[in-house]
Amino acid sequence: MSPVLNGKWLQQNNMPVYIGGAELNVATALAKWNMPVSYCTAIPGHYLSKEILQYLGNKNIDTKPVQLSGSRIGIYFLPEGADLKSTGVIYDRSQSSFASLQPGVINWNELLEDYTWFHFSAISPAVSESAAMVCLEAVKAASAKNITVSVDLNYRAKLWQYGIKPPEIMQQLLPYCNVVMGNIWSANTLLGIDIDEHIHDKKSRQAYIEHAGITAKKIMQQYPSCNTVANTFRFDHNDGIKYYAVLDTNNNQYISTEFTSEKVMDKAGSGDCFMAGLIYATTQHYAQQHIINFAAAAAFGKLHEAGDTTSQTVQQIESSLKNVYV
Template identity: 25%
Template sequence: MTVYGFGEVLLRYTPPNYKQLKDTDALRVNVGGAELNALVTLAQFGHGTEMLTVLPHHALGQLALQQMYQSRVGTSLIHQVDGRMGTYYMEESFGFRSGKVIYDREHSSFAEVGHVVINDVPIKKGDYVVLTGITLAINETIREQIVEILKGLKSQGAYIVFDINFRANLWSKAVAVPIIQSILPLVDVLFFGKKDATHLLETNTESDDIKTCAETLQRQYHIPLMASSNRDIEQSTLQGIALSEQGYLESEAYQYAVLNRIGAGDAFMAGVLHGLINQWQLKETIDFATKCSVLQHTTNEDALAVDESDVFKLASHFGELKR
């Protein structure tokens, strides 16, 4: 069994010490991307992974490859061409100051020819294919072909995993909604947020809770499994939810502290897939995935790179020291 991630690998440039971009004289570089982040975590948990992407033939592309080698993510299907690396610049939030992201990924190698890597993938029955709305946002050719691509993958026995992950800075709601609506009936595992139902797809109103939103989406698009990680900002807690044919369930609500918000949803996704692959009970799976998301908030990296045992041993109190 292999988990394939189809998407762009990005470089994130971040000023140190919570500086604003206009004030910084240095930038920290991280390698990431939603699909890659999930694969990094799954590789740490011992699963076979393969990244489906395009990288440029120069030192920045090599930097990304080196990070994947170190993380044990499969790279045998990656294409390398002339071109540029997709990047973004991030100001980290602090106190009441909101964070900010500036994307610079137009005409990147993946945006230009990313569609080539999804053809002739050696899918076996039971494999998982992960993609997100971020991937659909940046490549028009992929958007035009995605329904046929996913139908072909499903015909080979793959499970389709999709995170809506709408980014208004990358594409408009008018473009995004028809594409997302066209692929939802093909999805086996959907990751979503409440605003995806209330503001993007408009299947629900703001007065509906997350359970109602999940039930509406599942009923309309017949999605076998839906999952979401939800923050209570006032209580500083994270809670995972899932809806399947077994019904609706919630994890315990875990307190969290924020060192870094990048990749928390990707860690949650990886936790869910880890549980599904291991055929855990869904309650155990969602609880584990929520712990993954909590832990990712404590790192400076884009992806959660820990052992399974580290997740199970999540501290019950801030600053706890394991001896």
């Protein structure tokens, strides 16, 4: 729900509704880019849920794995144009169907048959301890089937309210992950990876890039199954944004072009769009430099769209990169 503040949403009796959420935003982008994709969550079995499932089906997202249980759809309120990490977000996810999902309900071994990639975000284990244990079941099953597992280390301070510190949960999940996306700050908060507390004082792009490499190396050392780490950097620039990303593998580091915009429409979902770009480009066997450029361009393009999900095509993203290569 995205209200326009200063009372406008009350005066107009209007509040835009966007169907989204971290993993769903990734799925929506991949489906738009003609990749077969399925989505697993839990929602109630009422008429609103049926409309949501139909909406997702119309976007070519397979919803057969969705569990119909519980009585509430998780929602959050984010003022128009705001950032999900800002204090403006209000979460209303307690006791939602997904937060109430229990381990042992989903047969992951059966559900994951014939899949090649499993993606989840740190928001899922943040909503409840039971949801965290469901995530652990899922990544264990996926890893046992040699399915590539990716995680987005998106930290939301207003979640993680069930009495267990984030690293205690995330450190159980990371051993099963092959691809990790986040930033140097979320890696510190969610995984306990050391961070230079004075990094901002250096005011240096090169310092951030070098720190990304150090963070990535520590993640790959601590979690040997991980072979790819992507770190994104997004900084306010006047009324707009500066954006770039770094991709580290076991042997090399690749740095995206730096994108600058004087205006941003909506910050929500840009990280999810990056993740979708990373998955898409990797599965299409792009060269590593092309992978990080494509993912960064997709994320940057999302900053100019309203709502959680992107409407960009692969061709539009590639077109924005036409002057990147030298």
